[in-house]
Amino acid sequence: AQSVSQHNHHVILSEAASLELGCNYSYGGTVNLFWYVQYPGQHLQLLLKYFSGDPLVKGIKGFEAEFIKSKFSFNLRKPSVQWSDTAEYFCAVVNTGFQKLVFGTGTRLLVSP
Amino acid sequence: DAMVIQNPRYQVTQFGKPVTLSCSQTLNHNVMYWYQQKSSQAPKLLFHYYDKDFNNEADTPDNFQSRRPNTSFCFLDIRSPGLGDAAMYLCATRPVGGQGVTGANVLTFGAGSRLTVL
Numbered sequence: 001a002q003s004v005s006q007h008n009h010h011v012i013l014s015e016a017a018s019l020e021l022g023c024n025y026s027y028g029g030t031v032n033l034f035w036y037v038q039y040p041g042q043h044l045q046l047l048l049k050y051f052s053g054d055p056l057v058k059g060i061k062g063f064e065a066e067f068i069k070s071k072f073s074f075n076l077r078k079p080s081v082q083w084s085d086t087a088e089y090f091c092a093v094v095n096t097g098f099q100k101l102v103f104g105t106g107t108r109l110l111v112s113p
Numbered sequence: 114d115a116m117v118i119q120n121p122r123y124q125v126t127q128f129g130k131p132v133t134l135s136c137s138q139t140l141n142h143n144v145m146y147w148y149q150q151k152s153s154q155a156p157k158l159l160f161h162y163y164d165k166d167f168n169n170e171a172d173t174p175d176n177f178q179s180r181r182p183n184t185s186f187c188f189l190d191i192r193s194p195g196l197g198d199a200a201m202y203l204c205a206t207r208p209v210g211g212q213g214v215t216g217a218n219v220l221t222f223g224a225g226s227r228l229t230v231l
Binding site for chain 2: 004032034036042043044045046049051090094100101102103104105106108
């Protein structure tokens with residue numbers, strides 16, 4: 001069964017610091033990868049996705065993620081975080097036979113002004 | 114705007130008193146999902162519909178049932194809520210199609226229904 005691991009459960013950064021959140025998945029087949037963000041009191045929103053092609057994908061709000069197939073990883077990055085990036089971030093994976101999206105346990109990011 | 118709408122946003126019920134949560138979508142997506150998200154945990158898939166075909170996760174308790182009377186609506190019924198069922202319940206939809214289809218394999222989530230069990 002596919003699974004997703006997010007190594008950092010809580011991250012605290014100051015504004016303008018760089019961010020990298022780790023994500024590893026277990027499925028060995030062809031996958032689609034996603035990062036979702038959940039701002040306080042709001043619903044899950046898609047941040048970015050990887051289907052195929054360039055392994056470096058860019059999403060909204062200056063976020064990007066790099067798919068490294070050999071490492072089964074899809075880490076999320078942002079060069080300079082803002083206070084408004086305070087949220088919970090979920091990595092998710094589906095196999096391309098797609099029936100269900102499996103989430104990681106999430107990383108709660110707190111950005112202090 | 115086309116979206117996924119969940120009602121109610123907040124539901125308080127008593128231990129053992131049945132609850133129904135609803136989800137409607139204007140996206141005309143074929144697939145609808147119900148996830149349970151407990152505090153500080155990842156969303157956990159309960160079941161999903163592929164059109165009218167119902168797919169239950171193996172570890173979803175029998176206490177949870179679902180109905181999809183038409184493409185637009187899907188309901189989650191909790192027959193006898195226990196304290197452990199207190200959670201946020203998320204509905205999501207996606208279109209059917211290959212990766213060439215716009216939005217394929219991307220779930221659109223509703224705002225969720227937060228269930229409190231007293």
